[in-house]
Amino acid sequence: MIAELDAISLYEQMAAATDNENIKIILLDVVKEEKTHVGEFQTLLLKEDKQQVEELEKGKEEVEEILE
Numbered sequence: 001m002i003a004e005l006d007a008i009s010l011y012e013q014m015a016a017a018t019d020n021e022n023i024k025i026i027l028l029d030v031v032k033e034e035k036t037h038v039g040e041f042q043t044l045l046l047k048e049d050k051q052q053v054e055e056l057e058k059g060k061e062e063v064e065e066i067l068e
């Protein structure tokens with residue numbers, strides 16, 4: 001997942017840095033694919049690591065409390 005997030009960050013930075021619209025379009029399309037890969041690994045993680053599921057829920061609750 002870290003590698004996928006790093007890839008997203010790299011391709012987004014590259015897209016922001018180029019003035020070539022074709023390159024920008026392809027990089028941002030690849031970004032979308034990498035986000036799908038994050039979703040695939042996250043789905044596996046949440047199937048296998050119940051502690052992570054609980055901690056994600058706690059984090060969500062903390063944010064919602066703070067933002068109320």
Ligand SMILES: [Fe+2]
Nearest residue numbers: 004007034037
């Ligand atoms: Fe990927």
